Each structure stands twice: as structure tokens, then as C-alpha cells.
Amino acid sequence: MNFAEKLRQLRSQKGMSQEAVANAIGVTRRTYISYERDGRYPKKRERYAQLAKVFDVDINYLYTENEVFLTKAGSQYGLRGMQQANVLVSELSGLFAGGELSEEDRDAVMQSLQEAYWLAKKENKKYRKKPKE
Numbered sequence: 001m002n003f004a005e006k007l008r009q010l011r012s013q014k015g016m017s018q019e020a021v022a023n024a025i026g027v028t029r030r031t032y033i034s035y036e037r038d039g040r041y042p043k044k045r046e047r048y049a050q051l052a053k054v055f056d057v058d059i060n061y062l063y064t065e066n067e068v069f070l071t072k073a074g075s076q077y078g079l080r081g082m083q084q085a086n087v088l089v090s091e092l093s094g095l096f097a098g099g100e101l102s103e104e105d106r107d108a109v110m111q112s113l114q115e116a117y118w119l120a121k122k123e124n125k126k127y128r129k130k131p132k133e
């Protein structure tokens with residue numbers, strides 16, 4: 001189950017509206033809807049904690065390997081890094097559609113590509129965020 005599906009299910013179980021959840025976590029209704037419908041992820045890790053509190057679930061339930069990867073890419077390389085990581089995940093997921101790889105093999109391929117992403121980012125200083133002084 002992906003992040004959007006988890007949010008829809010949890011919200012439904014709590015009997016909350018999208019607006020009520022948005023208000024509870026301090027975002028606009030439009031932003032929250034983008035989490036549920038557009039496959040977007042919170043940019044800040046704190047938002048996951050707020051969602052976990054609202055839905056009374058462990059924060060780790062909200063994360064999957066891909067969300068952790070995307071959030072980390074966003075925090076280290078900004079919006080552009082997160083978008084690039086999202087494209088990588090989306091394209092890789094498309095490769096698996098209808099395939100015959102086991103879940104374990106898919107996870108191994110995804111992990112390898114994520115490691116390649118981090119290595120490429122590390123080597124390409126052009127996209128590295130400047131440390132705050």
C-alpha cells in the first residue's frame with residue numbers, strides 16, 4: 001500500500017474530512033489532497049509525525065522505503081533532488097509492472113538504484129546544497 005492509499009484508509013477509519021486532517025497538521029486542504037490524490041509526499045519529516053499523531057499510528061507505518069528515499073533526497077538536495085528521485089522511483093516501478101521478479105528481488109534492485117542515485121549526487125557537486133554558515 002502506498003502513502004496516498006494509507007492516508008485515505010486512515011482518514012476514512014477516523015471519519016475525518018480532508019480539511020479536518022489538513023487543519024490538524026497545519027497545511028492547506030489543497031496540500032493534503034495532493035498527498036492523497038497526486039502521489040506527493042510531505043517535504044518535512046515533521047509532517048509525518050503530525051500525521052501519525054492525528055491517525056494514532058506509528059510513524060514507521062506511514063513510511064515505505066520509497067518515501068524515506070524521497071524525503072531524504074528532498075532534504076539533502078531540495079525540490080529538484082526530490083523530483084529527480086521521484087522520477088527514478090516511478091520509472092523503476094514501471095519496469096516492475098507485470099514482471100516476474102520476486103518482492104525480494106524488486107527490493108534489491110530498488111535499493112541498488114537508490115545507492116547509485118546517492119553516489120551520483122555525491123559525485124556531482126553542482127547539485128549539492130551549500131552548508132549554512
